[in-house]
Amino acid sequence: MKKNNAVLLSTPYLIWMVLFTLIPLGVVVYYALTDPATGVFSLVNLRQLGMYLPVLWTSIVYSLVSALVCLILGYPVAYFIAHCGQTAQKFLYMLVMLPMCMSFLLRTLAWVGLLNDQGIINNLLVAFFDWLRSLGGVFAGIPEDFGRLTLIRTPGAVVLGMVYNYLPYMILPLYTTIVKIDHRLIEAAEDLGCNGVQTFRRVILPLSMPGILSGITMVFVPAVSTFYISQKMGSSNTVLIGDVIERQFKQGNNPNLGAALSIVLMILVFVCTGIMNRFGGDEEGSVMV
C-alpha cells in the first residue's frame, strides 16, 4: 500500500485515541492538582494520599494473592485444554470465555446467595447435620443448627470473588502460550533422561513463562482496581482502593481527591506491567485474549 494511504487511513483513529485516552488522562492530572473548593492549583489532594496507603497495601495484597491462586488453579486447566483435540480445544476455550461475557454483577450476587449466613452452602451444611442427627446413635448429640459457617464478609470471600471473576483472564493467556510449545522439545527432554517433574520444571514451565506473566498482569490489574467485589463480598476491613475512588466520585463528591487516587492506581498498574514486561524479556508481553 502507498504510504500516504496508510497515514490517511490511520490518522482519524489516532486523533480519536488522543482525544479520548490521552487527553482524559491529562484532565485527571489537572483535577488532581487543583483545590476542590477554589479550583486553583494546589497540592492539597496529593498531601491527603498518605492516609490511603494502608488501603492501597490491602488492595495489592488481595490482588496478588488472587493472581497466585488463579495461576495455581488455572495452569492445570490451561494445560489440559491445550492437550485436547482441535474441536474440543475450541469448545473448552469458548466455555472459559463465556462467563467473562455474562454480567459479573449478577454472578457476584449469586456468590453472595451461595455464601450468605442463611445462604445455599450453609443451608446444605445444616441440612446435612440435621440428617446425621436423625440417624441417632453417636450423631444424636449434634446440636441444633450445627455446621453454619461465616463465609461472607471475610477476606477469604473477597479473594474468592476475585479468583472467580478473573480466573478466565489467567486461563486464556496460559492456554495460548502452552498450546504453542513445540511437542518435540518435551520429547527431546524425555529422551535425554528427564522424568516428568524435571521436564515440567526445565522445559514446559520456562516456555510457559510469557503466558504466566501476562496472566498475572491480567488478573492483577482488574483485581487491584475493583470496587464491586469488595463491596458485596467484603466487610469494612476489606475496603480497597477502587472503593475509595468510587466513593469520591459517586458519594463523597471530591473528584479532585478521586483523581489523585486514580493517578496512584494508574502508576501502580504501570509499574506492575512494566515489571512483568521486564521479566518477560523483549518478547511481546501481552498475549491477546
Added chain:
Amino acid sequence: MKRTNRFITILIFIFLYIPMAVLVVASFNTGKNITHFDGFTLQQYVKLFKDDGLLELLRNSLVVSILASLIATAFGTVAAIGINGLNPKLRKAAMSLTNIPMTNPDIVTGVSLSLLFVFVGSKLLGQRNSLTFWTLLIAHVTFNLPYVILNIMPKLKQMDESLTDAALDLGCTHVQAFFKVTIHEIMPGIISGAIMAFTMSLDDFVISYFVTGLDFVTLPVEIYSYTKKPIQPKIYAMFTLLFLLIFVLMVISNVIQLMGDKKRQVARGK
C-alpha cells in the same frame, strides 16, 4: 498427570458455572429468595416481557452495544489497515496508544472520560448535564476499538500482500481491491473483533457507571443500584435469556472460524 489435570479442569468448570446455574435456577423459582427453591414457574419470564421499565433498560444496553460495536468495527478495520501500512516507528506508537485502554484499569478509564466530559461540558460549554447518551457511546467506542484492532492486526500480518498487488495489477482501484480481496482475507478477525466488542459493551458496568447520566441508564448500571434494594427475580430470567443469546453467538462465531480454517486448508491444497 493427565487424569489429575482432567479432574481439576472439571472442578474448575463446575466452580465457574455454579453461580450461573444458581441464577438460571432462580429464574424458575416461585419464591423471591435466591437461596430457597419453592417451586417451578415460568411467571418470571412472563413478568419480564410485561415490564416496560426493564425492557427499556435492555433496549438501552442493546442500542449502545450494537451501535458502539458497529462503529468500532468499521472505524477499527480502516484504522488497522492504515496502521499496518505505517512505518515501524509510527506503527509502534499507534499500537502503544491502542494499548492504553487495554492496560489501564476500567475505573481509571471511566473516571478519566467522565472528568473530560464534565470538564468540557460544564466548564467550556456551560451545560448543566454533560453526561448523556452520546458520552456513553463515545466511551464505548473508545474501549471497543482496541479489541477490534488487536483482532484484525494478526490477520493482516498473515495475509499474503501479493494478493492485493495482483488485484491492483488486474485493474482494481484501492477501494475495489479492499472490498474484493483484503476484506475476505481478514474477515475472521473482523467478526471475532466485532463479537468481542459487542459482548464487552453489553456487559460493561464500570466505565458506563462513570460516564452515563441519569437520563440514559443501561442494564448493568441499573443492576448495580439493586445492591441497595432487593433484586427482582425477573432479572434472573433476563440473565438466563442473555446467557442463551451469548452462548449461541459464541457457537456461531466458532463454527464460522472452523469453516474458515477448513476452507483455507482446502484452498492451500492440504
